[in-house]
Amino acid sequence: MKEKTKRKLRTFVCLLMIPVFLTGCRIKTTPLGVFAQILEYASASGSSSSQSSHHGTYHSEPASTPQPQIDYDSLGDIGTVQTIMIYMVGSDLESSYGNASLDMDEMEAAGVDTAHNNVIVYAGGASQWQDRSLDGDACTTLLLTEDGFAPLDTYPAENMGDPLTLSSFMNYCFDFFPADSYSLLLWDHGGGPVLGYGVDENYRDLLTLDELSEALADSVGAHMTKLEWIGFDACLMSSLEVASVLAPYADYMIASQETEPGWGWNYSFLSVLSDRAIPGDEMGEYIVDSYMDYGEYVFDYYPNLYSDLTLSCIDLNAYAEAEDALNTYFAELDTSLDVQNYPKLVRNRAKVRDFGSYSSDMNYGMVDVLHMLELLGDNSDTAKAATRAVESCIAYSDTNMENAGGISICYPYQTDEDYRDACIKMQEYLGFAPNYTRFLQDFYAIQDGDTLLADREISNAHTTVTTENDGTYDESDITLQLTPEQQANFASGGYYILCKAKEEGYITSEEDPRADEMYLFIQGSKRVTLDENGVLHAAYKNNALYMEDDDGVSDIPMILTESDISDVENRYLSFVVLMNFDNWESQAVKLQIAVNEDYPDGIIRNAIPLSDDDDDVQSASKQLIRLDDYANMSVAARCSYVTRDENGDLLDFFDWETSKWMMGFEVDLTSDYRTVVQPLDHPENYVCIFFMNDSQGNVSYSDMIPLK
Numbered sequence: 001m002k003e004k005t006k007r008k009l010r011t012f013v014c015l016l017m018i019p020v021f022l023t024g025c026r027i028k029t030t031p032l033g034v035f036a037q038i039l040e041y042a043s044a045s046g047s048s049s050s051q052s053s054h055h056g057t058y059h060s061e062p063a064s065t066p067q068p069q070i071d072y073d074s075l076g077d078i079g080t081v082q083t084i085m086i087y088m089v090g091s092d093l094e095s096s097y098g099n100a101s102l103d104m105d106e107m108e109a110a111g112v113d114t115a116h117n118n119v120i121v122y123a124g125g126a127s128q129w130q131d132r133s134l135d136g137d138a139c140t141t142l143l144l145t146e147d148g149f150a151p152l153d154t155y156p157a158e159n160m161g162d163p164l165t166l167s168s169f170m171n172y173c174f175d176f177f178p179a180d181s182y183s184l185l186l187w188d189h190g191g192g193p194v195l196g197y198g199v200d201e202n203y204r205d206l207l208t209l210d211e212l213s214e215a216l217a218d219s220v221g222a223h224m225t226k227l228e229w230i231g232f233d234a235c236l237m238s239s240l241e242v243a244s245v246l247a248p249y250a251d252y253m254i255a256s257q258e259t260e261p262g263w264g265w266n267y268s269f270l271s272v273l274s275d276r277a278i279p280g281d282e283m284g285e286y287i288v289d290s291y292m293d294y295g296e297y298v299f300d301y302y303p304n305l306y307s308d309l310t311l312s313c314i315d316l317n318a319y320a321e322a323e324d325a326l327n328t329y330f331a332e333l334d335t336s337l338d339v340q341n342y343p344k345l346v347r348n349r350a351k352v353r354d355f356g357s358y359s360s361d362m363n364y365g366m367v368d369v370l371h372m373l374e375l376l377g378d379n380s381d382t383a384k385a386a387t388r389a390v391e392s393c394i395a396y397s398d399t400n401m402e403n404a405g406g407i408s409i410c411y412p413y414q415t416d417e418d419y420r421d422a423c424i425k426m427q428e429y430l431g432f433a434p435n436y437t438r439f440l441q442d443f444y445a446i447q448d449g450d451t452l453l454a455d456r457e458i459s460n461a462h463t464t465v466t467t468e469n470d471g472t473y474d475e476s477d478i479t480l481q482l483t484p485e486q487q488a489n490f491a492s493g494g495y496y497i498l499c500k501a502k503e504e505g506y507i508t509s510e511e512d513p514r515a516d517e518m519y520l521f522i523q524g525s526k527r528v529t530l531d532e533n534g535v536l537h538a539a540y541k542n543n544a545l546y547m548e549d550d551d552g553v554s555d556i557p558m559i560l561t562e563s564d565i566s567d568v569e570n571r572y573l574s575f576v577v578l579m580n581f582d583n584w585e586s587q588a589v590k591l592q593i594a595v596n597e598d599y600p601d602g603i604i605r606n607a608i609p610l611s612d613d614d615d616d617v618q619s620a621s622k623q624l625i626r627l628d629d630y631a632n633m634s635v636a637a638r639c640s641y642v643t644r645d646e647n648g649d650l651l652d653f654f655d656w657e658t659s660k661w662m663m664g665f666e667v668d669l670t671s672d673y674r675t676v677v678q679p680l681d682h683p684e685n686y687v688c689i690f691f692m693n694d695s696q697g698n699v700s701y702s703d704m705i706p707l708k
Helices: 032-043 091-095 099-109 163-176 209-221 240-246 267-272 280-301 316-336 342-351 369-376 381-393 417-430 434-448 484-488
Strands: 082-089 117-124 138-145 148-156 181-187 197-200 205-207 227-233 250-255 310-315 366-368 394-399 408-410 463-469 474-481 490-500 518-525 535-541 543-549 560-562 569-580 585-596 603-609 632-641 657-668 674-679 686-694 699-701
Touching: 082 099, 082 163, 082 197, 091 099, 091 197, 099 117, 099 138, 099 148, 099 267, 117 163, 138 163, 163 181, 163 209, 205 209, 209 240, 209 417, 227 280, 240 250, 240 316, 240 408, 240 417, 250 280, 250 316, 267 280, 280 310, 280 394, 310 316, 310 381, 316 369, 316 381, 316 434, 342 369, 342 434, 342 490, 366 369, 369 381, 369 408, 381 394, 408 417, 417 434, 474 686, 484 490, 490 535, 518 657, 535 686, 543 657
Parallel strands: 082 117, 082 181, 181 227, 227 250, 518 560
Antiparallel strands: 117 138, 138 148, 197 205, 250 310, 310 394, 366 408, 463 474, 474 535, 490 518, 490 686, 518 632, 543 674, 560 569, 569 585, 569 632, 585 603, 632 657, 686 699
16 A cells, blocks of 8 residues: 555545535535425415414314225235334435335334234335335335235325325325324434435425424324324434424334434334234334344444444323423523623533534534533523423433433534524424523524624644653643633634645655645544633644555555544544446445544444435435445545635635645555554654634634644
């Protein structure tokens, strides 16, 4: 792998399109098409047959029911114990990866008691189906029998992002598969409460929460019944806002706070169906345990497919008390919110566990409710009451993450204004916890209001570098002294590590006369601490993570950002391109890399495809990519020239003037490749730049600080 630094890589043309993200500094702009749709619904008046609210609506007439195309008498006995309705929006998860077909294989293999239970799938929303003889131009209803899935009815492709399509399917099941108990499983992508659920690949549409409420009102509500449970085999849907929509129509919600891996739920849970109706909390425990057990099984055999996992069963009958308690707490918090305590609130918000940003290209603003109450609550009586109420509605949950308590809430922070406005409009339309919504509005009013920090520049701040050996590596404590005003208005911070391209031998003055000004981004991190004296500390071990294959160790480190701060490991992201040269198949991905006690040289946890969603629809990716399916991995970064503003202060590195030079290397994935952590040979060729976010979201940068 040596001598490849300036070699023209075969996949550089692809790498030119890969952005570098550092959460907290460069947040991807959210597509406006989704927000326009949400705001349109939120402002509509009298546009539907009922007004949705978190209290639910029961319509006098159900939505239209598709007419059957077969003789149902030919089916023999139909189960009357439980009917499980599976709304399977195939999307790219099926057309590109075949995940829906694989899950249907799991359902068939589960050995379902079909004599007493009905498992009905409505399949559509994919441009093509990989392994099911289904037509991408159609929607098909299938019944699980002892011999596998049998197609019942087929219709021209309907928009599965239309609430009428969902309500019609449910009414179909109510009318032709009556049972003592009903449940609904929603399968596809998820984007949290702001964006909604399901991406129909053919219509480029999804179901927002108000549309989901409409569909449930026109089916469950019209039949004056209640579902045992509603589950989301989708990302990011375990939230209080989603629970508020489902509470009138179901006893339990089963959903994930975090993104899900591509394999989703483990459908072996269907094997527990029997001649008795299984309560939702009991079924929820089966689903959660099977999901977590299968995930751990995968990780044991395929460490490069590791994923953060969360799954919860929420008692929707206890939801109202949780919302009321939360509403009371935020009424109190909002009363005390002013410009004096606002910065402290921002600092605590920045520390709350959030979901989705580590495994996707977007900041969803989804935070753990219990962790939020712990950090924001100041141990008040109302915070304690809200915590107890929220804990009471979490019937069962499991996770392999820190500070993932089971249910989330949308609290946008460092997102763009369109997203946060869409969040507020969504909550207002649902009638969700109005005091919480009012708190968000007041929080953002201060953020957008008069400047709180007059002098936020840190370019001339006093800095120090102290290096000690921890027994393995030299570690530098890099410090920057803030002023008292800056300390009071500090929200969060981080640092970049840059390499002098010329001194490290990556470029010469003969190749570029500005070589002395040229730097290469090596690492970005938010792992900083602010002490009581206003000193900002970045503890940087003077080492870097490299790749090694049969040709040796790369002469350029991996380009890393540490966006998800963990107490037990360092978690990095790296953007690369995977390639098969025999057919020139390529895939841009984001590697998740961890360095911890078990893997001191690091491990590639997984590879997530970069989103190719258009401006109308975006959701979190469930898919993971197997590196072993590719022959080559290309890593590259472009060198940039030092760039300052008119006052001589450094700009953000990602706004520096870019050079024509890209440094990179290739990894042979057919060889015995691995990550390796080793000391920097010449730490004097590396510099650190601090960045500071003040409480109103303004960012300032220090000058370059030599590591040695």
